[in-house]
Amino acid sequence: MTSLVLAAAPVVPDFGGGSSCVRNNDFFCWQWFKDNWSDTFAPRLVEHIWLTLIALGIGFAISFAAALFAHRHGWFEFPFATLSSFLYTIPSLALFQVLVGITGLTLTTALIPLVTYTLLILFRNTLVGLQEVPEEVTEAARGMGLTRRQILWRVEMPLALPAILAGLQIAAVTVVSLATVAAFVYDHGLGSPIFDAINRGSFNTELIGAGGLAILLGIASYALFAGVQWVTTPWTRARRT
Amino acid sequence: MTSRTWHKGMLALLTVALAIALAACGSDDKSSSSSTAQAPSGQPGKGKPPVTLGAKNFTEEFILGQLYKQALEAKGFKVNLKNNIGSSEIIDKALTTGKIDTYPEYTAVIDTELAHNNKRATSAQETYDRAKKFEEGRGFTLLGKSPGQDADVNVVKPAYAKKHGLKTTADLKKVGKFKFGAPAENKTRFQGIVGMRKVYGLTNAQFVPLAIGLRYQALDSGKVDVIAGFTTEGQLLDKSKYVSLTDPKNIFGFQNITPVVNKKKLAKWGPGFTQTVNAVTATLTNEALQKMNQAVDVDKQKPADVASKFLQANGLK
Amino acid sequence: MVTATIFSFYSDHASELVDKSIWTLKLFAAAFGLSVLIAVPIGVWLGHIHKGRFLAINLSNIGRALPSLAVIAIGIAIFGLGFLNVTVALIVIAVPVILTNAYVAVDGVDRELIEAARGMGMSGLQTLFRVELPLALPLLFAGMRTAALYVMATTPLAAVVGAPGGLGDIIANQASYRFEGVVAASLLIALLAFAVDGLFALLQRYATPRSLRGRQKYEVKGTALEAG
Numbered sequence: 001m002t003s004l005v006l007a008a009a010p011v012v013p014d015f016g017g018g019s020s021c022v023r024n025n026d027f028f029c030w031q032w033f034k035d036n037w038s039d040t041f042a043p044r045l046v047e048h049i050w051l052t053l054i055a056l057g058i059g060f061a062i063s064f065a066a067a068l069f070a071h072r073h074g075w076f077e078f079p080f081a082t083l084s085s086f087l088y089t090i091p092s093l094a095l096f097q098v099l100v101g102i103t104g105l106t107l108t109t110a111l112i113p114l115v116t117y118t119l120l121i122l123f124r125n126t127l128v129g130l131q132e133v134p135e136e137v138t139e140a141a142r143g144m145g146l147t148r149r150q151i152l153w154r155v156e157m158p159l160a161l162p163a164i165l166a167g168l169q170i171a172a173v174t175v176v177s178l179a180t181v182a183a184f185v186y187d188h189g190l191g192s193p194i195f196d197a198i199n200r201g202s203f204n205t206e207l208i209g210a211g212g213l214a215i216l217l218g219i220a221s222y223a224l225f226a227g228v229q230w231v232t233t234p235w236t237r238a239r240r241t
Numbered sequence: 242m243t244s245r246t247w248h249k250g251m252l253a254l255l256t257v258a259l260a261i262a263l264a265a266c267g268s269d270d271k272s273s274s275s276s277t278a279q280a281p282s283g284q285p286g287k288g289k290p291p292v293t294l295g296a297k298n299f300t301e302e303f304i305l306g307q308l309y310k311q312a313l314e315a316k317g318f319k320v321n322l323k324n325n326i327g328s329s330e331i332i333d334k335a336l337t338t339g340k341i342d343t344y345p346e347y348t349a350v351i352d353t354e355l356a357h358n359n360k361r362a363t364s365a366q367e368t369y370d371r372a373k374k375f376e377e378g379r380g381f382t383l384l385g386k387s388p389g390q391d392a393d394v395n396v397v398k399p400a401y402a403k404k405h406g407l408k409t410t411a412d413l414k415k416v417g418k419f420k421f422g423a424p425a426e427n428k429t430r431f432q433g434i435v436g437m438r439k440v441y442g443l444t445n446a447q448f449v450p451l452a453i454g455l456r457y458q459a460l461d462s463g464k465v466d467v468i469a470g471f472t473t474e475g476q477l478l479d480k481s482k483y484v485s486l487t488d489p490k491n492i493f494g495f496q497n498i499t500p501v502v503n504k505k506k507l508a509k510w511g512p513g514f515t516q517t518v519n520a521v522t523a524t525l526t527n528e529a530l531q532k533m534n535q536a537v538d539v540d541k542q543k544p545a546d547v548a549s550k551f552l553q554a555n556g557l558k
Numbered sequence: 559m560v561t562a563t564i565f566s567f568y569s570d571h572a573s574e575l576v577d578k579s580i581w582t583l584k585l586f587a588a589a590f591g592l593s594v595l596i597a598v599p600i601g602v603w604l605g606h607i608h609k610g611r612f613l614a615i616n617l618s619n620i621g622r623a624l625p626s627l628a629v630i631a632i633g634i635a636i637f638g639l640g641f642l643n644v645t646v647a648l649i650v651i652a653v654p655v656i657l658t659n660a661y662v663a664v665d666g667v668d669r670e671l672i673e674a675a676r677g678m679g680m681s682g683l684q685t686l687f688r689v690e691l692p693l694a695l696p697l698l699f700a701g702m703r704t705a706a707l708y709v710m711a712t713t714p715l716a717a718v719v720g721a722p723g724g725l726g727d728i729i730a731n732q733a734s735y736r737f738e739g740v741v742a743a744s745l746l747i748a749l750l751a752f753a754v755d756g757l758f759a760l761l762q763r764y765a766t767p768r769s770l771r772g773r774q775k776y777e778v779k780g781t782a783l784e785a786g
Binding site for chain 2: 004009010011012013015016017018022023032036039040187198199200201202203205206
Binding site for chain 2: 638639640718720722731733734
């Protein structure tokens, strides 16, 4: 098989050129942002939110179970805290890349670090929240005849809620931040257009668009949890740090 | 007519016939026995096993991936595009380990960098034939090759070229030390700094590895003096910004585009696959490639959109 | 067997690893050093005069909510690619934490002690340097520890945003350096992160007067002591 030819020369359509804003790589080309909102920015934003929610969910499930266990069996606190602290110290890009060698370029590779980075704060906050419940309160509850389980769920948990929510708040913004880096190994979320833009002549509009959205998402997550805390724990509103 | 006249006439006729026959067969390299490529009719891809198509890590490959994907899908094939896999060395591994079934490659890269043929080919056809032979020895094959080529080219800024009087790669020897920016794999490639040092004697070159998407910025900002560009890149259309140096000793080779395909899978997909793919490859002239690259790199359009427009304009979608 | 290849990576690429480690440390020093220079004076001063509470407390919260890659991305649009951009981004992320901790640390010093010092005739500045700061050091170092860890752990990102030269080059480039290289460089940066964390943990410990060790209970939820 040798050089192929068509019956006639190929038609090269007019691709429409780019606006001068884009060609000059001006700071932010609003038109380009609008044009690419529905097929680039919006889907990536949604992906990012999903990724965050899944990682938070799994991280919370693990940390919560671990904290409950450590509350009952004190010896467990040290090993789990040490492990999650160790995992927290590993630089994220390194953890992502090492996992690629094991689990490939998949969702798993992206999720594992996102989950492990939440463990330390969620575990510690939940446990401290439970431990801070005053002795007198649990004594009183026991005196009233509540079982251990009832005490946990009806007394200790509500009192630990502020600390738990505070932990979730920090974990949420941590995950939003790390999920942008995860795009390096898993093409999802707002990190993808950022890396894309860097490789396309550091295309400012895409950088500002995606970066800006990620920052807004981070702040929104933080505010969301602040709002949840405010609503669900009115008795702490009077508390001062 | 005497028998002698008859014999003379026959001889003359034979000679002429022979001359015509030779002229028809032994034509020049540019269009040696070219084959017309036409897309198949109907939906030959329906019911065939899915195609896992890979693409390397730069704009032109992103576009090629989209072109082949959309063209095949238009003919009923189911296509799984794995984009941005990496350089030839990496994507070749993905191919040989079965992670992908096919990907678009450049003939000289196969010949020089994958097959490690030390003696360079002297024509596009020879490059293709050697590349094909190599791939077929491994269970793969090459489909048709494109009319256009996309080879490496050394790119400098106009001011730099003027200052040192640079027209060809050989002229770089006149410069003192210079920084050569290229993707990491060029460090060990003959079509990279190895060939530049060996053939052009450019021992004054300092290799600076650059991410493939950041070469032009590095050149713009002065981080490097010369970069490894690709001849069909959109940026090079602006001659007031970038100057391409010629390659008289042809270290960068003949780089026609050709899809590498897994032979076993190809047998399952049937001739419809080859026809569809070849019809696309046949449209890849230098002009077409460069205009599409420009639309993506300079005008920031999406590879999928650009590919779609192009295929529609050529009746392939 | 894998460990053998990791070890051989260290010996084969020793000088490259050293160069890249030094570059990483330079980036860390620049970003962290400047962050401290900016954040500590401001935070300490605000805490001393007990003003700007709302800003100081919430600054670190906002700062933490900023995704590092996004800040870098915007930085590229402003500063272009390179060392400067990454340094600035790291400063933007590190300053809030250090500032908030500095504020809370100085602001939270027991008022009675300050009054006592004033009663003894000390001026405002003398009180600051002889009473408030020494007492504020543990929490101050706690904040610096958090920030230092965060900065060090974020330095590998420089490699994927157009600022090559550090260990991130190896970590991000599995194609050239293989799995062993990625692991080797990752271990190295993790080591640096641990070293930095340990250093500040030590500073924090030595800054805490013996009598107060083990008894400190700062209730600043989630902002200051989450790296405790």
